[in-house]
Amino acid sequence: MKHINDYGQEFWYARELSKALEYKDFRNFELSIFKAMDTCKNSGYEISDHFGEVTEMVKIGSGAQRGFPSYQLSRYACYLIVMNGDSSKEIIALGQTYFAVKTRQQELIENYDQxxxxxxxxxxxxxxxxxxxxxxxxxxxxxxxxxxxxxxxxxxxxxxxxxxxxxxxxxxxxxxxxxxxxxxxxxxxxxxxxxxxxxxxxxxxxxxxxxxxxxxxxxxxxxxxxxxxxxxxxxxxxxxxxxxxxxxxxxxxxxxxxxxxx
Incomplete structure (x- = not known):
């Protein structure tokens, strides 16, 4: 699902991510986005650097597409969304476990001398x-x-x-x-x-x-x-x-x- 913009920067579309995380209603998924935005702000980062409002083209049947309000997400934004998601959903729980493992790997690199x-x-x-x-x-x-x-x-x-x-x-x-x-x-x-x-x-x-x-x-x-x-x-x-x-x-x-x- 990763996309690359004209400046070589990676990003993800929110509606694509919501489908991958098995949210049927984007409005429910948006609640996780809002929580992630709050976490981003409270961590001292600019929300606009990680959550950009865009129009995302979505297939609506018969191969046709229609534009819907969405977000361009940084890798950090995706991380925050998963960590603020509904952990009762198996895919979200797996995502949270994945990021926990990745965090441990990063800790190993930081403790390189040990x-x-x-x-x-x-x-x-x-x-x-x-x-x-x-x-x-x-x-x-x-x-x-x-x-x-x-x-x-x-x-x-x-x-x-x-x-x-x-x-x-x-x-x-x-x-x-x-x-x-x-x-x-x-x-x-x-x-x-x-x-x-x-x-x-x-x-x-x-x-x-x-x-x-x-x-x-x-x-x-x-x-x-x-x-x-x-x-x-x-x-x-x-x-x-x-x-x-x-x-x-x-x-x-x-x-x-x-x-x-x-």
Whole structure:
């Protein structure tokens, strides 16, 4: 249901959300919106930044559409609406549980220094997976369209960060097979360097509105080099020289699942 506006910002339509949350009457759902607005205001945020009044086009039968008063909602607004919704509804209860779990995950990131090495790897790897999706979207907007184009684009990022090494070179250095994911065999320090590379490349592609595959590739290469230079300036170890952990991310995840079953 997520939409993206002309400025690259995500938003959700209230009437679409009401259907997903199984409200039959939008007026009842609007009560949750009003409660969410109050919570937003009491938390010190501007209501207009998260709840924008709009006309939403809704199908009314036979493929026809009609405009109805509605709201454009931020992610934060959606969160507040669910948390202020009717918890007797199963879907609302599930939503509230979902946000509670997400809050716990965020707490783990905030308490990063208290995590052991495996937990740090899992936390950063998860962030890396999310930011890679954003990087894919930003690269696509810049003109990196096919899977081959994106593989080449990714290689430029690796070459910048790893002193000229491509993905296949890094795999060979780590003793990995073609099917194994490089990111699943990195320690938390190496993962963090790659996360910084990904986030800064995505931001630069968007900020400078870079277009064309060649320009996108050069951007990824330049950002990777900058991250490498920063590591050198700080006296850190180059990523290709960092040790490869004995366990992969998938092995750690499997071990955690087995512990949860006990």
């Amino acid at each position: 995590l052991n090495e495996d937990q740090k790897r899992l936390a950063i790897r998860k962030e890396m997976a999310e930011h890679n999706k954003l990087l894919v979207a930003a690269a696509k907007d810049a003109g990196v369209e096919s899977n081959l184009d994106y593989a080449i684009f990714q290689n430029y990022g690796y070459m910048g960060l790893y002193g000229g090494l491509k993905a296949q070179d890094i795999k060979a250095r780590k003793g990995l097979s073609k099917s194994q994911q490089i990111l699943d065999h990195m320690g938390y320090e190496e993962l963090a360097a790659n996360l910084f590379r990904a986030t800064q490349t995505e931001a630069k592609l968007k900020r400078e509105r870079i277009t064309g595959k060649e320009n996108a590739n050069k951007t990824h290469l330049d950002v990777g080099r900058k991250v490498r230079e920063t590591i050198a300036d700080l006296g850190g170890t180059m990523p290709e020289d960092l040790p490869t952990p004995s366990k992969s991310i998938k092995q750690i995840q499997k071990e955690q699942r087995n512990l949860e079953k006990k």
